[in-house]
Amino acid sequence: MAQPEWRAPPALSESAQQRLPKLSVYNSLTRSKTPFVPLDPEGKKIGWYACGPTVYDDAHLGHARNYVSTDIIRRILRDYFKFDVTFVMNITDVDDKIILAARQQYLLSQWLARHSTFDGRVRDTTRQAFAAYVDKNLPLLNKDVLPEAHAAEAEKAYGHVLRGESADRQGPPGDKEAKIKMHLKTADSAASALQLPDSSSLAHFAAKASGVLLPHIDALEKHTVTGGDHDIFTKLTKRYEQRFFDDMTALNVRYPDKLTRVTEYGPQIVDYVKRIQDNGFGYENEGSVYYDTNAWESSGGAYARLEPWNRNDKDLQADGEGSLSNKKTGFKRSGADFALWKASKEGEPSWPSPWGEGRPGWHIECSAMASDVLGKQFDIHSGGIDLAFPHHDNELAQSEAYWYHKECEREQWVNYFLHMGHLSIQGSKMSKSLKNFTTIREAIAKGDWTPRGLRIVFLLGNWRDGLEITGEVVKAGRAWEEKVDNFFIKVKDIQQRMMQQPQRANSVANGVKTLDLNGDSNGQADHAASQGIEGTLAEAQAKFHDALCDSIDTPTAMRVISDLITAYNSEKAVSDSASLSLGRWVTDMVVIFGLDAEHREGQLAWSGLDILAQARPFVIPLSKLRDRVREQAKSGSMNREVLGTLGEKDTTYASTQPYANALADFQRKLWELITNGASPKEYLAACDHLRDSVLWDLDIYLEDRDAEKLPALVRPLSQSLREERMNREAAAASKAVAKEKAKAEAEAAERKRLEAGKLSHLDMFRTSEYSEWDAEGLPVKDAEGKEVAKSRSKKLRKDWERQKKTHEAYLASSGKS
Template identity: 50%
Template sequence: MATQARTQPPWKEPQSSIPPKLKVWNSLTRTKNDFIPIDPEGKEVKWYSCGPTVYDDSHLGHARNYVTIDILRRIMAGYFNFNLKFVQNVTDVDDKIILRGRQQHLLAKFKAENPKLTKQVLETTVRAFDAYVKKNLPLLSQDLRPEDFNKESSGKYAHVIAGKSLDGIGPPTDEEAKIKMHLKTAGSAATALLASSNLTQTDVNEFYTGAEDVLLPYLDSLHGSDIDSEDRSIFTKLTQKFEARFNEDMRSLNVLDPDVVTRVTEYGPQIVMFVEKIVENKYGYQTSDGSIYFDIDSFEKTPGNHYARLEPWNRNNKDLQADGEGALTKKPTEKRGDADFALWKSSKPGEPAWTSPWGPGRPGWHIECSAMASDVLGSQMDIHSGGIDLCFPHHDNELAQSEAHFSHKEGGHQWVNYFLHMGHLSISGSKMSKSLKNFITIREALARGDWTARSLRIIFLLGGWHDGVEITDDLRKAGSSFESYVTNFFYKVRDLEQHPNTNASGAEDERLRKLFEAAKERLHSALADSFDTPTALRAISGLITEYNSTDKSGLSDAVVFDIAKWITRIVRIFGLDGSADPNDGTTGWYGIDIPTEAKQFVYAAARERDEVRQHAIAGDLSDSVLASIIAKDRFVPQQDASAAPYAEVLSSFQENLKTLAEKKAPAKEFLALCDKLRDLDLWNLGVYLEDRENSHAMVRPIDSELRAARDQKEAIARQKREAKEKREREEAERRAKLAEQAKIDHKEMFKTEEFSAWDLDGMPTKDAKGEDVPKSKMKKLKKEWEKQRKLHEDYLKGIGAA
């Protein structure tokens, strides 16, 4: 068996008379293969993607998976023109969901029965704390009291708390991340218990919030088996809520809806039939409790069948096998092989159940995808996708059981032609996980402004889709730089649409068109090479660089617009422009345009301002010139309220120009008015006029980059102003203090308890003990006396008393 596990299983390359359009990295072969659809015409592509397990909000790690799959999906459909049938499941029943639904139901019931902090509540929580610590933090004392938790845990788990491995030698792993989570959970409960004596009855929710994560498993251990398994609402209330929230999150990230959605709870009969066929083919067996297990040994004895084709090196990994069987699975005694996995689980008390020939039960985790995908797509599909962590055991088990289902004894049925696995997302080296509770939810990240749908997608485009992506400051900067680069290019194209370059010589056209064709070829080669989006983005930014460095006087508008339409099409195919159609022939992406209702007024104001500034700087802004400028823009009063603020800005600017003209104002006042239009009037309406040397001002919306630059400029100005005010304040205080000091008579200044005798000028001669003042000290006192004498005499002269 070990030798067989190391042998690369055969992969049957699909056959087609149509030349392949691309190569894809295929997890089945762990290499790049020509992508050849099952469809004889090479157009239809059947694709199944593992969807969410809906028991909590989705986090940025999920965004990495689903956004990246969406990118590949869009490229295949929008760029390579395949007709996709994209199926995605929703796992709305499994061990995690059963546990979470049951636990939350029991906690809600406990809180409803105990709305006040009673002795019973506290005693139950202490027992829950004890049980949690004993199970999850074995280095701590078995009889640990909540009040001793912080001290003992900081000693026993010092290395983990310090960010090291448990033994303090190697780097931390997921195991240390789990320990940190358990320390946090137990610590929160200990804090709640210690604070309980000071809490009022109105603070009961605060107590439950702190103790919740130890109460959940404890209450389930006591009462989980008492749950009515016929009451599906206990579980569907949870799954329906989080399925809806998952869909909201995906749409907020501009992820396309699947063509078909399948739910496990809607596929009970089909799953039973799928399992029956596997048993009929002698690849599954029943245990005495009514569970059905997959027989790996029987499967591999049939020529052509292989188990763990995706990750053969993990086939004996006990931890991964246990994770695949689920948290509610007790170690069976009747399995024929340790690695055999559940196809159908006999439902225990407190678990939902479906009717089956083997008694009430529920699907194993892996069988759901096999049954649902095959029901919609048939006995074979082109693509199966999911996160890299699903390779083993989930996808390897799917493969084995599906090939067993469709096997006709000669073996070797190829259920999936191409497996596409998305790499992990990590932040600061830590992989996000629901089970580790170290994640940032998608909605939190978007609401806080950490990311936008576009900026996050660009980050994923900058990394290889099947490679891990770690979000670092450098990667953030690279993503922001690309977005700004493309945005600024589109600003220039918009400006060119408003101000055509009719005098271009065309001398640069041929050179830039050649570079354009080279960029298209580079991008095509990149996408055809297993969706190499980092290289594709470099092709786009490189072409923009060539445009920026081109002498615009020699470049025809038509060339620029062709480039802009192509870039627009590609970034829309990548999903960077909302739901905009990649093929509608327009240019730009969302965020580069000012409101439609603003355009006629803003562009008129910008044009008038340009002319006023030009003439004011040249010193020839006469009344007739100014009247000619204003006369070009006469608008019918607008009834649309949304346009009114922009019309008012233009009108006010024109009236202020007339007022300055009437009073024969100098040029600097006209220029100040132009600055006010840019920096205040239009800025407050979300519009900016970007002044450029020897050219008209470019009209653009105010974005986060502009706001940040202005905030920084204002912060610097504020710091300078505050520093100046501080200096002036300190100087005023110094002068005031000096003025008060000047009022003191120098002949009286030393007549204090420190001395006992003085001369006629008020200089001390004896100290408090009657001893002579030392000569060294007298020298110092004399200097002070002379300084004060001059100061006081100047004061007397100032008040006319000298």
């Protein structure tokens, strides 16, 4: 498909061009990577408008994908490339979904309040609601199906969908199948509610049946809600707006520089629509105003520039029109025309306008608010990829129609559209309408994700690509995080040891090379290693910069950090100053990526690596004591001085008791070993027990570093260490089971062999098969009196000899020999 027309921003001043990074971004307007040039003549300021949430339910992980990825790009533009970014985001607090959700919840609560118990009227109304829901949403089921027969009938009609097949059995399942599963789940819950006994509580019944009751009660009573009942709707939106920003704070997503709400822009939106109409690009029908795509294109404008292939997609058009999609459209001048202003309908909030009471169309809100804050042109517009058409295409067309002047050259409203990829689950887009989502707060509360872990996964994928959460994706994210964890723990340990040695600390502050990781003085080899790693750092910084300049390529940037740490770990000797240089640069980059919400200025490494504050006063002395014990035990001698002069510790607070007890118990164990004259091996066993059991159970791990001649590294217990031990223990258990099985099989075979030895070799052939035997019991003649052939006799002799040995073994084992 031909590239759409795109007008590049005006040229910058020479000084601005020199200062501007060679940054390109994938621009949905060009469907290609485009050099990024701000509208600001100095190349410093960026105006950015992002489509915010529609607030009628909790945000889910699909929303996290959009807003976290947007936050990552925003941080990079501001904190890495040093642009002055004005970030504007809207809150959609009135639209078809919000109106429906708020009104349904309000009317159901009013209806339930009129029924104090689960009586016959409630059951009858719910049966009607159940039948209406099945008839509308599950056409393969009989609408008169009885609740008690629902599960069996659903299995007959939709069992293949429930088992993961597509509805038509022609291809893979997708959104359609996800929606069928959602409706089946809702109907099943209502069916089970209708089978509850009359003694059930009304609240319990309503919770199970609400999915079918909400639309039914709404259909019966929505006429009772008037256009002025705004509080019914804002009560819901205010609640979920606050919950949305609570979730964003938890994910370390920065608050917008400017926040706009649709309900606060009523008069401005009316004026915006009126100007589009006055410019000749809108027409009115029965109180609603529609955008005239034919008139716009006749004037030389373009429509559906972002996704022209979807221009005539009736499903997407209907989705964009919301409730108006059910209206007869014969009046439209083009099938692509869309609503700018919607005439007031029963049960909806409304505002006054020249065309009568009504409310804004979905797309016009963003155009009016973005234009009000950022003006007739701005740099970036962003949102999820599902907004490209019709939402952003309609925004673009109507905004340029608003700013249109016959006498002036046509201007481009937005220069760069950035669209974030979807998050998918089992092949379907995660969405509220499909109810196939996990909310952000659920995922974090259950421990499925941490804010850092989720952001790492998004960074490992390209911001504009779709992302499906799989086991491999989760594993890759954890591996990257733990690799950086381990690196930071190492460099923090270097920093802490240096702070305990003022002379070395001053040397590093002055840029002088210091002792290497092994504690040896600087040598040529160490100097060469440090020079090598410093060169590797410079190379990594260049690659990192190139990756971010290449359309914010965070997967490559993340790989650069990982490769740098691998190179560092591979060096046998690196100066402390070089180690800290790497640590500071990696710290700066992960902070720019938003991976540390608690970062403090000048802090080395990200937060979360230190052991608990209440543990430190006990665990650090305990680790030092254990180091001294191990050192003496390995030397072959122990003495009372190993205990040192550790004073009494404050154990007032219950939270500190486990750590205080660990220290006291280890001291008592040492006194016991010294008193009993224990061997060095017993001291080492006590040290291992402290590391592998006592502190492990307190989520602390002591990493012994004997080869480097360094004290044990005190660190929080990581997921990988836990998994490593679990795997090791599982392997050992499996090996033990296999060993026991082999032993049992061998014993059974031996018992079988001995059992077979009960029969004497002298009697083994005395059967009806033969009629005469020699003195050893070997057959001479067969049953018919014929002599046994020589070849047969040889074989019988071999069998006889084997049985003789077996019988003699039996006799020996039973003490009868």
